[in-house]
Amino acid sequence: xxxxxxxxxxxxxxxxxxxxxxxxxxxSLGLSSGVTTAVADxxxxxxxxxxxxxxxxxxxxxxxxxxxxxxxxxxxxxKGTVPAxxxxxxxxxxxxxxxxxxxxxxxxxxxxxxxVQKDKVDIVVGYISSGSCKAIAPVAEEAKKxxxxxxxxxxxxxxxxxxxxxxxxRTGAHATMDNVAAARYLMARNIDASSIAGINQNYAWGQxxxxxxxxxxxxxxxGLKVSxxxxxxxxxxxxxxxxxxxxxxxxNVIHSSFWGGDMEAFVLQGSARGVFKxxxxxxxxxxxxxxxxxxxMPDGTIIGARGPHGALAPEGPLxxxxxxxxxxxxxxxxxxxxxKMAQALLGLKTAADKAGKTDQDAIMAALRGSEFDTxxxxxxxxxxxxxxxxxxxxxxxxxxxxSTGKSSLVDIQRFKAKCVNPPKGVSSTDWIASNFKGADCx
Numbered sequence: 001x002x003x004x005x006x007x008x009x010x011x012x013x014x015x016x017x018x019x020x021x022x023x024x025x026x027x028s029l030g031l032s033s034g035v036t037t038a039v040a041d042x043x044x045x046x047x048x049x050x051x052x053x054x055x056x057x058x059x060x061x062x063x064x065x066x067x068x069x070x071x072x073x074x075x076x077x078x079k080g081t082v083p084a085x086x087x088x089x090x091x092x093x094x095x096x097x098x099x100x101x102x103x104x105x106x107x108x109x110x111x112x113x114x115x116v117q118k119d120k121v122d123i124v125v126g127y128i129s130s131g132s133c134k135a136i137a138p139v140a141e142e143a144k145k146x147x148x149x150x151x152x153x154x155x156x157x158x159x160x161x162x163x164x165x166x167x168x169x170r171t172g173a174h175a176t177m178d179n180v181a182a183a184r185y186l187m188a189r190n191i192d193a194s195s196i197a198g199i200n201q202n203y204a205w206g207q208x209x210x211x212x213x214x215x216x217x218x219x220x221x222x223g224l225k226v227s228x229x230x231x232x233x234x235x236x237x238x239x240x241x242x243x244x245x246x247x248x249x250x251x252n253v254i255h256s257s258f259w260g261g262d263m264e265a266f267v268l269q270g271s272a273r274g275v276f277k278x279x280x281x282x283x284x285x286x287x288x289x290x291x292x293x294x295x296x297m298p299d300g301t302i303i304g305a306r307g308p309h310g311a312l313a314p315e316g317p318l319x320x321x322x323x324x325x326x327x328x329x330x331x332x333x334x335x336x337x338x339x340k341m342a343q344a345l346l347g348l349k350t351a352a353d354k355a356g357k358t359d360q361d362a363i364m365a366a367l368r369g370s371e372f373d374t375x376x377x378x379x380x381x382x383x384x385x386x387x388x389x390x391x392x393x394x395x396x397x398x399x400x401x402x403s404t405g406k407s408s409l410v411d412i413q414r415f416k417a418k419c420v421n422p423p424k425g426v427s428s429t430d431w432i433a434s435n436f437k438g439a440d441c442x
Contacts, residue, residue, distance in 0.1 A: 045097045046090075046358055049115035051126025052341075056104040057235060057261035061288040062128050062337045066151065067100060068330050069338035070125075073345045074098055076325065082346075083321045085373070091352035091363075103132055112136055116145045122360065123148065125344050128337065130154035130175075130205035131234075137162045146360045150344035151337060153178065153306065154204040155212075155428045158384035165387040169367055171347040171379060172340045173390050173421060175205065175257070176212045176428035178284045178306055180436070181420040183216035185302065185395040185413050186253060191280055193217060195225040197251035199242055199266065201258060202231035209257035209284060215432045227251040239266050243273050251279050259285040264293060271298050282395075287311065288335045290398060290407050301398040303409055307376055309339035311409045312394040314377045322375040343374045347381075347389075380417065383424060390421040416440060 050070050053063025074096045076082045080089035090096070099119055103126065105111050115121045124140065124147040127133045133152035138161060140147035147168050149157065153175035162168055186193045196217055200206030210229065217224055227249035230242040243266075246254060254275065258266050263285060270276060276298035283289075287305035290297060305312045310333070313319045322342060326334040334342075351367035352358060369386030372379055382390045396409030419441035422431035431437065 044094050044358065046094045046123065046352075047097045047099065047119070047121045049099045049101060049119065049121040049124045049126065051101045051103050051108075051111070051115075051124065051132075052337075053104050053128055054100065054102040058128060058259075059104070061260045061264070061292060061335070062151075063103065065288075065335050066128065066337040066341040069326065069334060069341040070098065070100075070345070072325055072329055073342050077345065077349055082349075083317050086346060086349055088353065091349055092356055092358050094352070094358045101126070103128060108132055108135055109139055112139055113143070116143050122146070122358070123348070123363075125150055125341075125348070127152050130156075130208075131203055133157055133170075134161055134204060137165075137168050140168050141166065143167075146364055148344050148348065151306075151340045152205075154208045156204055156208065158388050159427050159429075165384060167364070169347075169364075169381070169387045171344045171381075171389050173307055173393070173417075174388065174428070175209050175284075175306075176422060176432070177390065177393055177417075177420045178257070178304055179209055179213035179255075180216045180432070181393045181395060181415045182213055182255065182282050182284055182302070182304060183220055184415060184420065184441075186217070186280075186282070187220050188413050189411060191253065193221055193224060193253045193280075195227045195249075195251045196253045196255060197227040197229070197246055197249055197279070198255045199230040199232070199239070199246065199258070200256060201234040201262060203234055205259075206231060206234070206257055210255065212428060212432060213255045213284075215429075219432060219435045235262060237262070237265050239269055243270055243275055246270075246275055247273065247278060254279045254281045255284070256281065257284045260288070264289050267293060267297055267301075271296070276301060285336075286398070288337065290409075291333065291335070294405065294407060295400050295402065297398050297400065297407070299397075299399050302395055303398050304393075304395050305336040305339075306393075307336065307340070308392050308394045308414070309336035309376050310334065312396060312412065313339065313375055314392075316375075316377075318373060319375040339374070339376050343376060343379060346374050347372050347379065382417075383422070390417040392417050393420055 052066045053059045078095045128151045130152045133149050149170040155174040198210040200210045282302035284304040286303040287310045350372035351363045355362035355366040379389050379391045394414045396412035399410050400407045423438045
């Protein structure tokens, strides 16, 4: 039970099936102490440390859905039941043995080092917060440990923090894609954006998101007015003063990259005071709240999912399988943190199977610059010497049907990966400043 105690795992948020699998997985860990363990088919296990929020305000909308997806994908990969081209067992034949760690810990670097040095994991997959990734990325390079960042969004990771990565990869697109696409959506739908405002968390994620969005808007619509820029503390929870400013300044469009509990609190407090009626609000991470808030999310809110995930995912066999398998197991549809965890594990499987072996250097070499299919469509490791992913994305508007009690996204607009991501060798800031030179939006 040693590993169980480390996770901060919540029984309340877990179905019986999930709990059974988690305990089974943790039990297997108790039997697999040591670097690697032989299994019945003669292949070794790969021990993977998964780091995601398992407690605190980010656990419900982000961390637990990501952990659920990890459980689902690990079992399916180990059994070889993921649809083609992933219908072979394991990673190059090796089964995955997971260790789950709570990202809400105040000792993130110490937890990472423990995974590497004491638990002797082969790979680390994790991190939702951009702050976590900024702290972990250089430590992973120093430790020379293969690490996949599955969700965090700040473009600083490979543009400023680790500029020549060898061991760190990110299998999801960074936040520039979210914010360029948000600006292009406003233009494509002819939404009045003559004045804009932002309310974003005061750390790397919020600051970078607002910078990329406001600069993109200025490039696409010269002469617009920035009414106000609000940067409350992350996890502040109460936004009365910021909402008062937004109501006073009367912007046509309000941009927010708030996520998790902060985003849901802003929706509830802002809608109660008329913000969503006064201005068109665009939430770049809003998809995680659509099922949770139901009728409390105002109709017409522009919703993003940090990629073509969830209700914005393209139709196809992989997406159909993932949605059904997730719903059958957990009783709810997967949201974008679940899709991004699945994306990371399918990228890892693609690389391991291509390498045909399980040593770290071989898998990293195969992942670098690769392309792979996911429930969210194709992912290309196109930036930062093949360590940073790009992919298509989409936005839509929220609509709630009171008669059925179900929500949906309408007026969905899709954008090609090369339309909303910087080209190879160009930083996000420079690309936006160049008025998106080289963008392919046809």
